[in-house]
Amino acid sequence: MADDLGRRTTRHAVVIGGSLAGLLAARVLAEHAEKVTVVERDRLPEGPEARPGVPQGRHLHVLIEGGQQALDELLPGFTDELGKLGAPKMGIPRDMVQWQNGRWFRRSAATAHFFTGPRAQLEWLVRQRVLADPRVELVEGVETVGLTGDSSRVRGVRLRERGAGVDKKTRTLAADLVVDASGRSTKAADWLADIGAEAPHEETLETGLAYATRVYGSPVGGPDTDALGYYVVPNPSQVYGGVVLPLGDGRHLVTLSGLRGDEPPVEEGAFEEYAKRLPHPVIGDWLARAEPESPVYGFRKTANVRRRYDRPGRRPAGFLATGDALCAFNPIYGQGMAVAALNAVALRRALADPGRTPTTRVVQRALLDSSRQAWDISAGADKKMPGATGDAANPGPLDRAVGWYLGRVQQRVAGDPAVGAAFRAVSNLTAPLTSLFAPSVARAVLFGPPVETPAEPPLRREA
Template sequence: MPTPRIRNALVLGGGFAGTLAAYVLSQVADTVTVVDRDRFADEPTDRKGTPHARHTHALVSGGARALADLMPGLIDSLLAKGAQRIGLPDRYLALTPYGWFHRRPGTQYIIGSSRRLLEWTIRSRLPDGDQLRFVEATDVLGLTGSSAAVTGARCRDRATGEVIELSADFVVDTTGRSSQAVDWLTELGLPPVHQVTVDPGIFYTTRIFRAPDEATQDFPAVNIQANPALTTRSRRSGVLIPIEDGQWTVTLSGAPGSQPTLDEEGQRAFAASLPDPTIAKLIAAAEPLGPAFGFRAHANRRRYFERLPQWPRGLVVMGDAYATFNPVYGHGLTVAARAAIALRDGLAQHGADGTQQIQQSIAAAADDAWTMATTQDLRFPQTDCPRPGRAARLQYAFQDWLGRKAMNNPTIAEAQIDVFTLSAPATNLLRPSILLKALRTPHKDGLNTPPFSDEELRVLDPTPS
């Protein structure tokens, strides 16, 4: 039988994953305390502790469904606040290395929303009252307890410097990509955690624009993917996504030797140098709202906590503290939402003593996104990692073969989109029905130009003919 209620739960870091963890724990714990180095506002705002939140944050449909499962009605609330439901591939024009996707109705989508609106909307779902307490402007310094059981955390008030110990019988580390959990566990006497980093060295820049008046409410998103076959200008990509308040979020990114700059002129030149000039034309027609922001981080990094021979009672690590992914693939939020489901279901099944099983489920929830991001990033010569072996090269050849078939077959395209939106496992692409369809589909590229409607084309080229 699962152990009964948790008395005091402690969530370290109140970002996206931390808010979800606090929500889950508020259903099974007498008290929940959330510690963060920042202060939280009563409205959607950017915070110093999450500089990446200024960048494009697309939520793929697998993640939207996970969030709706955790917090029923959440996606409807987001849409009511102006977030956009962007159908794939009908409202998402993507240039792949094999050409532009055809525009067809599909079952998957992404949610276009600023990260601050998304995070604030989920935070609004936390319960009011004494059960939940925020300890703000406070740094987490380490864990307390032993290698057998975690009993809380040591924290320091940023204003006074006072060090306090917060005790708890259940602790979740959601301090994000800067988490020190690996060191904290060694301090408790546990062996080192195996870590893997696959770093494509990408620099991201994001600027928000006001969409031109001519752009309709359902103007499509545009994604220009990097092409590993291009040896020059390798690894440049761009994405434009409609979000709330008639705005577009535009992210341009590139690997070393091909990185965008933050000045307006440099950004326009970079957008024009992408494999297709569509984003350059669209931002020329739009009004910039504020400066561009940059971000550079080790993109894919995973810490295999679940492989430790021993795991302390009362500790779970999730969100970016467990694994980070190259943001180009847009999967981090979804993996965090799935981890929150693993936490909820694991607590129901194993109780508060089942942290080892919960940690294993959190790891499983990250597997598909991890394999997709690292396999793809290894194709690019700039990635800091041993070069792919023969098996990987065969896999890339298969990927290219199927990718080209997807351009000309809606069923294969849909199966690929299911996988990309983390709505189906990657193994779905190996189903005999898909392979048979692929064998019968012509092996040729997709469209040469983006499939805009005539009305949309007028936004790109407003001069009357």
């Protein structure tokens, strides 16, 4: 078989990992393959519940606009259904009290919206929609432990049952195409080495960011406000972060973040105490008025990691990577789910492109390209964090000039609605980075003085 992932040759595709990236890839592959098997190591819950294979699922997850658009393209009507399930949709900057770079954002008209709510609910909805397709089969409670084939072509996967009292012998499942969607801890490098192929170079950039998250009920008393959430954004000179967002059922998810050496604690009481490190007491005061309803969950695997399958190397045809297994981001920028969906849209376009044979290399490059903007945002900002490590932490030739310009953008996003709108469109992955340099934005950034911002947390929306 030629190095071709196209419609005529791919009879059976196997996707490793049944989370967002895997399910969305399966959705697209079902349009081309006779059968798609999604292999998931967890036994998946009936309902929208957290599960061990996705430990980040207990932490705050927002679905930004680029992800909403991609999901609606892949699964028409998806965001309407998500809203009907109760996921809150928040307008930014209108609905949130936000502190960033020493300024409070004006709560002017919303120019972007994101969904909050439990990640498990979002994944469950994707799962229902994708598995309704009879061409997609889920094999659960089964772990992929390797590949079959050789360095020129992958021919399937090696699987092992999970759980007590099951047969631990491995079995093979043949496939014309294997897609790795097993997340940021993927073992693909070992799997490739085992069949004599080369692992991709891993570009990394780690700030040592750590999350701690806890569920709270609604606060009692306190100032009269129409704010739906609170967000203190960390930056290089103030490294602590705090977010309060509604879950849609009267409860809230609160995440505190800090860097290596002073991570937020998971012990009872210490979590609330840690909020005092934030540059303003607004979140600490909120916590003092609300009852906790869960333990505190910690999370520390937050490095940016990009696997460069696009670079030359002895790699087999018939093997692709998507989602976090391809490119995982510092979660603080809220991009990973959106990129998983954008990867699937890129996969769909590459497979359907009449002008180009969808070879493994061509399709893998298209997937990487669809992660590029999110990487540039996340890695670009993280380079400036104190103590950032990894090969992507080294400044590039343009970093200084771009950094100077973006510094001026940052001084204006909180107060200037036009600059704020442009910045939000870029960070929501609905406009290219270059739109920040459009003449109307550049004029305000280069020549306009920073617009005045509220002196205190703005508790009410602007009229």
